[in-house]
Amino acid sequence: MSDGPRIAIDAMGGDSGPAAMIGGAARALRKDASLQFTFYGDEALVAAEVARHPSLKSATICHSPESIGGSEKPSQAIRRARTTSMGMAINAVKEHRADAALSGGNTGALMAMSKLALRTMPGIDRPALAALLPTLGDNDVIMLDLGANTECDAQNLVQFAVMGAAYARTGLGLATPRVKLLNIGTEELKGTDELKDAAALLREADYLAFKFDGFTEGDQLSRGEVDVVVTDGFSGNIALKTAEGTARFVTDLLRRAFTSSLRSKAGFALSKPALELLKVHLDPNNHNGAVFLGLNGLVVKSHGSANPKGVSNAIRVAASMVRNDITRKIGDDLDNFRAHAFAAESAK
Structure with missing residues (x-):
């Protein structure tokens, strides 16, 4: 057996x-x-x-x-x-x-x-739905939450960051994942109070096994410059569906363009290897499997x-x-975070 x-x-x-x-x-x-x-x-x-x-x-x-x-x-x-x-x-x-x-x-x-x-x-406090999204970098990006929680406070976002980083270490083999919060801009003054508070907490948590790199915007998700993107489930689900819709739009647009004339069909034959690579990258079946963390x-x-x-x-x-025993590893990281947070609070 x-x-x-x-x-x-x-x-x-x-x-x-x-x-x-x-x-x-x-x-x-x-x-x-x-x-x-x-x-x-x-x-x-x-x-x-x-x-x-x-x-x-x-x-x-x-x-x-x-x-x-x-x-x-x-x-x-x-x-x-x-x-x-x-x-x-x-x-x-x-x-x-x-x-x-x-x-x-x-x-x-x-x-x-x-x-x-x-x-x-x-x-x-709340579990999060995390998934891998394709990028132009060496590895995919982990994004969470993708719809489990429509509203999140700063503590929820910090917990998501800890869980997402543990996923990146186990699933992507990254020793020190780069973590960012999804925002409407990269400047520190932009965003909701929850985002700003979460960013402050994550900057102080330099003892955890990830590197917090501040904020990122939606148009940077696929650039490969971040390993874990953290957001609330409302924004995350919209970002995910938008990315999936854009991928289908690009695929359908190319299909239409390459069947519009004899010349375009000939161009398709010459471009087929590159288009096959694009198809593999955009096919959601190649990135299937979201995890409730x-x-x-x-x-x-x-x-x-x-x-x-x-x-x-x-x-x-x-x-x-x-x-990779991810549940235990998330637990270890959370224990570490709580211990440092308690020590910092006691020292005040």
Whole structure:
């Protein structure tokens, strides 16, 4: 029996249901044979899909009589946590039968269920949704929060910075990540009081394993000049959706331009290698897998529209977080931060 990361998968989550989620698991298993999967969903549908992938013959299937709808309110979803594929996958993490849960379903419901079942870590007021975004630099940028919290105070932003930096050290292998706060300008006097207060606290926290570099603006997110961008969930979600929409706009514009005439089609043939590189960079499936940080357990959110390749990447993110023990590392950083903050307060 393999002793690799145990991943609980909500097979009914996502736009394509079991086909994409189970196909993604099979794809992930080809790259990492140590992975262990438990699928939660309609047993007949899940079993039929699993049968198409002989490599998944050792996977476990757990029947769930219900699933969460895409438009279902979190308050309604919570009441059905015990009987839905999403709730049962999260509960497997709570009961230590799985190391991480993965779902492509309703984000609000996933956040509400995860917070209720797993609770927040000591020192964390609110969990945050973090994801990797492509850049022109040597590595992707981690951005949080991407929608879990629409309003945040200075302490929330500081906690997000600590969690994001721990993610960068484990997920990107960066010893001292560069951290910035998203703002309307880089000048110290710009922004809300919450941003200014958070910046002041982060400048004083030079004992933590990251470098705080002040503020950044939205047009700099993809330049590769920062490793972790911290913001509230309202601004973060708008920035994320804008970036995704821009990527689709550029892709569609190029497709239209290269099919407009015979000359442009010939130009497409000559430019195909460069365009393939652009496609890889802009394809959201290559950057799939957002992590809820700050919970006593790992939960990963896959894009609802992700294909098997995207689901496989989300599984890779989950497995990496398990192997790097990110929950413990975030806890260690928070303990360090609280200890220094207490000492500073006592010295006054």
